[in-house]
Amino acid sequence: MRDFSYIAANTIPEAVALLDEKGESARILAGGTDLIVQVREARRDVDWIIDIKSIPEVNALDYNADTGLTLGAAAECYKIYADDAVCNAYPGLIDATKIIGGTAIQGRAAVGGNLCNASPAADGIPPLIVLNATCVIAGPNGEREVPVEQFCTAPGQTVLKNGEMLVSIKIPAPESNSSSFYLRFIPRNEMDIAVVGAGASVVLDDAKQTIVSARIALAAVAPTPLYAEEASALLAGQEVSDEAIDAAAEAAKAIARPISDMRGTVEQRTHLVGVLTRRALNGAIERVREAT
């Protein structure tokens, strides 16, 4: 593996100062399940690895029914799905954390790392988009916040500038009669990368018959995970019906601009967007209706 230096930062200011000083030759280490492979395979030129796992803020997993969830950038998948309150509040996020890699990956990999790795196929990102998450970023000039759907800018690229790091992800408290769902298509049962992924969240009325609002997000059909804004807006105020869901699925297909590669063709991926969007919406609606 390429030679590099390792520093374990103990505070956010220390990590930010190091990032600022080292510029593009530095990279943050959280779970390392992407970074270590990328450095080993010479896909990233890194001279400085800054381990942030000793910083308290990045390990946060604080859920409050009124204010929502603060998810530290380095909080591992296993920790997230071991938290019953988080599982109840954000089932769509839990769907993703349970299918990112296998058990040993989930023991190290963080949702924040999944976001910063900025893969178009990241399973962790569509759930964050449908849950209206906000990224809390620390940098030399203080803190700023960015909606998660604006965080990734290209494959492997994010809005983070030199000296900046993701500290945490804030997710609002779930509204009543709401739920979320994420699923992906893969040719195996486990341990694979999404051919297409789709997430949905819905808020229903008290009778659980009408959709008050919905959000749909897609993975692996564009250079970044996508928020399907128009498809989502179509559902607001609609009664739950196959027709309404089909219309949203068609609108989601319209924004997909996938590539053909070893995992799937443009045609297959576009078709899958429709199928998975329907399933994600129906899954989220089912969860609202099942809840008592």
Next chain:
Amino acid sequence: MARRSHVQTTINGETVEFLCEPRQSLLEVLRDELHLTGAKEGCNNGNCGACSVILDGRLVNSCLVLGVETEGKSVETIEGLAAPDKLHPIQDAFLENAALQCGICTPGFIMSAKALLEQNPNPTEHEVRYWLAGNLCRCTGYDKIVRAVLDAAAAQ
């Protein structure tokens, strides 16, 4: 070259000190510096699970952990499982079920199974199969391995 770091960690219950370069993975440290060659290098990218060890109670791929990250932590490897005169029940179950052929994947499967049974002493077959999805075997197929883990659970 980056300086070698001094690391103190606990491996299989014993305090161990070693020097390593930042770029050496925990797997490389175990095998090349400490001569604990039970954990195997298969893919070296987190897909195969042959290097599985338990780090502070969590199953991890040791190829995806830096040796320097283990300062102050506790590592369990396959070498720590058997007593001097007695195999661990999971090892017995693998033998009884003929759950190995070439054996390269076996240490990883056994550490993964150990982590599973510590957390869920009575797993269903479905739970065993999902838990072990990150461990690949190219010889036996998985049926005998899954049976061995279920037998080990029943024998506890």
